[in-house]
Amino acid sequence: MSKTHVTTKVNGDEVEFLCDPRETLLDVLRDRLHLTGAKEGCGTGDCGACSVTVDGRLVCSCLMLGVEAEGKEIGTVEGIAEGETLHPLQQKFIEYAALQCGICTPGILVATKALLEKNPDPTESEVRYWLAGNLCRCTGYDKIIRAVMDTAAEMREAS
Amino acid sequence: MALDSSKTTGFKYVGTRPNRPDGLDKVTGRAKFGADAYAPGMLHAAIKRSPHAHARIIKIDTSKALAMEGVKAVVTRADFATGLEGEFGDILENVMAGEKALYDGHAVAAVAATSALIARDAIKAIEVDYEILPHVTDVDAAMQAGAPVIRAGAADASVPEGLHPNVVRYYESGHGDVEAGFAEADLVVEDHFVTEATHQGYIEPHACLGTLGSDGKGELWCCTQGHWYVQKVCAACLGLETSQLRVTASEIGGGFGGKTTVFIEPVALALSRKANRPVKLVMTRSEVFRASGPTSSTSMDVKIGMKKDGTITAAQGTFRLQGGAFPGAPCEMTAMCAFAPYDLKHVHQVGYDVMSNRPKQAAYRAPGSPMAAFAVESVIDELCGQLGLDPIDTRLKNASREGTRASFGPTWPRIGLVETLEAVKAHPHYVAPLKKGQGRGISCGFWFNHGGETAVSLALSEDGSAQVAVGTPDIGGSRASMALMAAEVLGIPYEDIRVTIADTATLGYNEISHGSRVTYASGLATIKAAEDAVQKLCGRAAAKWGIPEDAVYWEDGYAKPSGPNAGDFEPLHIDEITATMGATGGPICGHFEATPEGAGVSFAAHIVDAEVDPDTGKTSVVRYTVVQDAGKAIHPTYVEGQFQGGAAQGIGWALNEEYIYGADGRLQNAGFLDYRIPVASDLPMIDTVIVEVPNPGHPFGVRGVGETSICPPLAAIANAVSNAVGVRMRQLPMRPSRVLEALESAADG
C-alpha cells in the first residue's frame, strides 16, 4: 500500500510524515505524531473530542484526511499553553471544575479558544451553540459555560 | 489508643474547593486515557461482529484474513478458556460468542494486524456462516408465550413456575396488605409506564493495550471503573493465574457504570498471546452502542392509593426489566428503590429480569432506580393533581425518615429526605411564576450507595509530604477529595499530597468504582490510612521524647505531648519526624485494607420547568434545580458537578435518548448522530443545593453522591411536561412526536 509524504506544521513545528490516504488527520496526529490530546469519541464528527484548528479554522480532525494537512498549520490542545503559562481558558477550566473525566476537555478548549478569538464577548447562548458539537457527558455543561464566560470577561479586561 | 478523626464540623481542608491535582494534565492533553497508550511492536486489533440479532454460528472461515499482508493473529472463541460458569461464563460468552450470536453486534472473531486499517480490512475478509434464528427485543414480547428462547435453563430458583424461560430472575417484597390499603384510599391511580434502553454515553470508547506471553504473564492497560475486577475476569477468560496479570487503569473518559464490566480486554490479551506482541484494541463508537452495556428497557405498572389529606394508603408496583441476552437486569434494585422515599403501611413490589436479543445490560448510574422513580413519582403527581394537593407537602407528609420502615424491609437509619424536601420547598424556584406553555415538575429519587473492598496505602516522604495510592479510578475529581481528606487528618497542606491510582500489583483488591462508593469507601480508607501514619508519627515523637506513645497527640501537622503530665516538649512538625525516619525505625506508611460497610443512602429531589411547543411537541427544559443530600461535601464543586451531570443525563433519557431496534433486530441508531445525548445548547444552567445530613458510617459524614442525581429527572421532567400539556406522559423518551400525539389526544377527548 503506497503511502503519501506530507509536510505540515503542528503547533508551530514543522513535521513530516508518511500516511495511507485513508488515514484521518486524527489518526495521523495520534498514531504517527503521538499527539494524543485530540481524542476519538466517535470518528464521525458528532462529538468534537478531536477538535483542532487548521489554518485557524476549527474542524474535527476525524473528518479530515492526513494527506489534506499538506502545507497547513494545525493547532491542537498541546499547543494552547505558552511554555509554562497556561492559556486563561485552561486555568479557568481547572478553577471552575469545568471537567470531570476530562476526555472532552481538549476538544472543548480548542473550540472555545477559537470562539474567543473570533468573538471576545459571546453571550451564554452563543457559547452554547458554538459548543453544540462538543459533547460532554459528565458536567451538564454548566461549569464549562461559566468558565468560558468568565475567561472571556477576564481576557477583555486584560486587553 | 486508636486514633479517631471523626467529625462533622470544624474542618480545615474538607469542604474547600481547591484545584484538582490532575487538572494540568487534563487541560493540556497530557492525561493518558485508554486509547493513548502505545508500545513498541504494538499491533492494532479489530473485532468481527454479528449482524444478526439471533443466529447459530455454523462456521467461521478466517483463512482469507490470515493470509493478508500484515495480519498477525486471528482469534475466535476456541482461543479462550473453557468450562467457565456463572458470572465469568456469561462475561466470556458476551466477550466472544460461542455457539450462537445473541444480539446484533455480538463479537464472533478478532484480528490483530500491523495497522488499524489492515485490521479493519481483515475482519471484512472473515467469512461467517449463520443460521438465522427468530429473535425478540421487546421486554413484554420476550415474556409472551411463544417468544424465542434466548437460552434455555437460564432462570434461577427465584422464578415462579409458569413463566416464560426468558424470565430469568424474580424478586418480590413488601409488607402489610395492599388491598386493605387501597380500600382505605379516597383515590387510587393505576398506570402503565414504559421506558426505552439508554446508554451511559461516556465519550471515551472502551480501549485497552494488552501484552500476554506464553509464560502466562501479562500486562494490561485499560479504561475501566475497576481494574482488579478486570484482572480477575481476564485471568479467568484466558486461564491465567490472577496475580500474573498486572492491570493498570488509564485515565477514564467517563463510565457511569458502563465500565464496570469487561468487553474487549480478554480479546486483546488472547490476540497478544497468539501474536506474541502487544495488542491495542479500541472500540468504535458504533461498537460501543451495539456491543457494550446499555440500560434495561422497562415495562412497569404502578398503583397507589391516597386519602384526601395526602396520606398514601398503599402502593404496589410491577417492574419488568429487559436486560439483553444474559441474566442480570437490576429488577430487584428497581423494585427496592421504587417506594423507598415513602413511609408505607402497605406496600408490595415485584421485579422481573427478562432476557432478549440485545446486548447484555450494564450498570448505569443508580441501575434500575430512575425508571422506578419515573413510574412512581408520575403516579404521585397524578394523585396530587387530582386531589388538589401540593406535591412537596404531600411528599413530606409521607416521607421516609429515621425509624420508619423502608418499603424493602429494614428500618431507616438517619436519612436526609425530609431535609431535602424542605430545601426544595424553601427554594425560590419552587414558587417562581411559570409562563404560558410551561409546566413544573418535581420528583424524589433514592439510591442505596455502596462500600466494598477497599485498600489504600499512604507513604510519607522525608520532606513531610505524602503520597496516597488508591485503587479506585478517578472519574470525576476524586483525587482532589482524597487529598482533602488526607490533608485533614495529617494536618498538612492539600498541595503536599499526591494521590495516585495504583495498579493491581501495588494494592490489595479494590472493588469497582460503582455504587457511588469512591468518596465514601476510598475516602474512608484514606482517612484510616492517614490515621495509621499519624499513629506511627506519634510513636516516633514519643520515642524521641522518651514518653509513652499514648501521651502524644496529633494536631495540625504536629506531634504534641498530650498534657503537662506527659512532659514539656516542643511540638515536632511532621517534616522533623520524617526527615530522620530512616534512622528512627524506617519508612512511615499508613495502610487500610477492609470492607467498609457504612455507606449512607442518599435522597434527592429535583424541580424542573419545561416548555412545550404546542405545534411540534418539542420540549425545552428552561429551568432546573437539583437538591440532594450529600452527607458531607468533601469538595463541593465536584459534588455540584455530579448533581449537574446526573440531571443532564436524566434530561437526555427523558426527552430524546433511546435504543431503536428495527424489525430485523438490528440497532438503528448506533452513533451520536441519532442517539441524541444533550448538547450544550439543549440545556439551561443547572442550579444545585447541597443538603448535608451526615452519614454516621463515614468519619466525616460522606454519603455517595454520584448516582442519586439521575433518579429524579425522568419523573420530574415527565411531570413538568404532563403539567404543561395537560396529559399524563407514560412513555419515555418524550420525543416530540409522542408529546404531539398526547396533545392531539387531549384535544380530541
Added chain:
Amino acid sequence: MKYYKPATFEEAVALVAGAEGVTRILAGGTDVLVQMRSDIITPDTLIDIKAIPGTHEITRTKDGGWRLGVAVTGAEMSEHPELGRDWPGVVEAMDLIGSTQVQGRATPVGNLCNGSPAADSVPAMIAAGAAVTVTGPEGSREIPVEQIPVGPGKTSLAKGEIITALTLPPRGAQGGDAYLRFIPRTEMDIAVVGCAVNLRLNGDVITEARMVLGAVAPTAVVVHAAADALVGRTLDEDALTALSDLAEASCNPIDDKRGTIKFRTHTAGVLARRAAKIAYSRAKGATA
C-alpha cells in the same frame, strides 16, 4: 484508495472520467469521511478539488447574483458580509448543518452531491433558484439545483461529470427567503422535516413564491402550487393556512428512526407557515 489533488478542473474531469471503481470528490469531506469510517463506502479514487484555483471564492456575478466555488464552506458563507444579506435563507440552511467544526469544512455542493433527502441547504438553494455548473469531458453546462438529486444518495451527474461552481441569482428588490428545519434537539441532528420559502413582494402583495420541502420524500419537493396559493395576495391567515395545507399534501415521507409519516406531514405544515412568515418579513425589509 488513490488520492489525487488536481490543480485544474480539466485535470479533475480527466481523473473522474478515467477512474475505475468507486470515485468520490473530496471537498469538505464531512459526508465521505463518515461513510469511509462507517465502512459504507471505501472509494477507489478520491479527488480533492480544493487545490483548484477559485474553489474557495465567493464572488458577485455581473448580473448581481453570486458565484460560489465548490469548496466554499458553511462558515465562509456565514462570515461573508453580503451573501447573507441577499440570501439569508440559503446561508441559514447551510449554517444549520452539523457543528461549528463541521461548518469549517462542509460545503453546499457537497451537501447537494451527497444526495440525502434531508440535506438542509438543498431546499433553500432550490427555493432561491440556484444553479450549478456541471463540467464533463464534453464541456460545461448550467443546471438548476433541483435537477441534481434523483433519489437518496443518487444524483443526475453522468460518469465523468463534476460540479465546478454554484450560482445564486440576483436577489432583486423586495425579496426574502427563509429556511427552517425540525430536529429533536437544538443542534447536531439530521432534519426530520425542512422547509424553504422564497418570496418576492410588490408592497404587501406577493408576486413570486417558491416553497421547497426537505426530508419528506426521496428528494427535495418543490411545491409548485405554492405560487398559485400565494401570488397576488398578502400573507394573511388564509394564505398561511393554504400554504400549510399544501405543504402537508405535498409530503410523501417514510416512517423511520427520525420521524413518522404522520409527524413529518404535520410538521411540514407547521414549518411552511413559520418559514413563510420569516421570508415575508425579510422581503419587507427585516434584517433578521
Added chain:
Amino acid sequence: MVDVALWSGLRPLVGGRDSVAVEGGTVGEILDALRRDYPALGPTLDAGVSVVVDGRVIATSLTEPVQPDSEVVLMMRLKGG
C-alpha cells in the same frame, strides 16, 4: 436466636414465613445458619445477598456483629453504576 426477615419472594422457600429465627453472632454465622437450617435458600444466598443489620446495609463483610435483638433483613445484593 436472631430473627431474619426475608423478602417475600423467598417466603415460599421457607414454608410461607416472612422471617426465620437462626443462631449467629455475625453476618457470616447468620448466613451459615440459614444455609444449614433452610437449604432451599442456598441458591439465593450463593447468588449474593446483602444483610441489613439495624438499618446498615452489609454488602460483603461476614464479620459484622449481630446482636440477638438486632433487626436483620435479607436484601438482594447491590450493584451500582
